[in-house]
Amino acid sequence: DIQMTQSPSSLSASVGDRVTITCQASQDISKYLNWYQQKPGKAPKVLIYDASNLETGVPSRFSGSGSGTDFTFTISSLQPEDIATYYCQQYDNLLSFGGGTKVEIK
Amino acid sequence: EVQLVESGGGLVQPGGSLRLSCAASGFVVNDNFMSWVRQAPGKGLEWVSLIYSGGTTYYADSVKGRFSISRHNPKNTLYLQMNSLRSDDTAVYYCTGYTVTGPLWGQGTLVTVSS
Numbered sequence: 001d002i003q004m005t006q007s008p009s010s011l012s013a014s015v016g017d018r019v020t021i022t023c024q025a026s027q028d029i030s031k032y033l034n035w036y037q038q039k040p041g042k043a044p045k046v047l048i049y050d051a052s053n054l055e056t057g058v059p060s061r062f063s064g065s066g067s068g069t070d071f072t073f074t075i076s077s078l079q080p081e082d083i084a085t086y087y088c089q090q091y092d093n094l095l096s097f098g099g100g101t102k103v104e105i106k
Numbered sequence: 107e108v109q110l111v112e113s114g115g116g117l118v119q120p121g122g123s124l125r126l127s128c129a130a131s132g133f134v135v136n137d138n139f140m141s142w143v144r145q146a147p148g149k150g151l152e153w154v155s156l157i158y159s160g161g162t163t164y165y166a167d168s169v170k171g172r173f174s175i176s177r178h179n180p181k182n183t184l185y186l187q188m189n190s191l192r193s194d195d196t197a198v199y200y201c202t203g204y205t206v207t208g209p210l211w212g213q214g215t216l217v218t219v220s221s
Contacts, residue, residue: 034208036151043200043212043213044151044200044211046208046209050208053208087150087151089151089209091139091209094156095141095143095153095156097150097151097153100150100151
C-alpha cells in the first residue's frame with residue numbers, strides 16, 4: 001500500500017500570506033495526485049488534479065506541483081474563504097489519502 | 107450536468123446490512139474507475155473500495171469480506187453492499203469517479219451503526 005505523508009497537520013496564517021502544504025508518497029506515483037478542500041459538513045471539493053491541473057472554476061491562487069514522490073500545494077494569497085482542511089490523494093495504485101492540513105486564519 | 111448522487115444511508119444495528127447506491131449522470135460508470143470513500147465523524151478520508159473499468163475490484167483491509175462493490179450498467183449506478191456492520195463503520199460514505207478531466211465526488215450519505 002502507498003502511504004501519503006502530508007505536512008503540516010495544521011497551520012495558521014494571515015490573510016494575504018503564501019501557504020504551502022506538502023505531500024510525500026512512499027513510492028513513485030508519477031503525476032497521479034489530487035488535492036481537495038473540505039469545509040465542515042461538506043463533501044471534499046477537488047482543486048487540483050493530476051498534480052498540477054487546476055479544476056475548472058477554481059481560483060488561480062491555488063496551484064500544485066511535483067511528480068514522483070514529492071508534491072506541493074500552494075495558496076499564493078490566503079483569503080478568509082480558504083479556511084478549510086486540505087487533503088492530498090494518490091490514485092496511481094489503489095487509493096490513499098494524506099492525513100489532512102487544517103488551515104486557519106491568524 | 108455531470109454528477110454523482112448517493113442514497114441508501116441510515117441507521118442500522120450492529121451486525122446488520124445496508125446497500126448504498128450512487129446514480130451517475132453525464133458520466134458513464136462502466137467507462138471509468140469508481141470508488142467508495144468514507145469519513146468517520148471528526149476524522150480524515152479513508153478509501154473503502156474501488157472497481158476499475160475492466161471490472162476488477164479491491165477493498166480496504168478494514169472492510170474485506172464484509173463489503174462488496176458492484177455496478178449496474180443499464181441504471182448507470184454504482185453500489186456498495188455492506189454486511190456485518192460494526193460501530194466503527196459509522197461514517198459519511200462518498201461515491202467518487204476518476205476521469206481524464208479530473209475526479210468527481212457525490213455529496214455523501216451518512217451511515218450510522220448503533221443499537
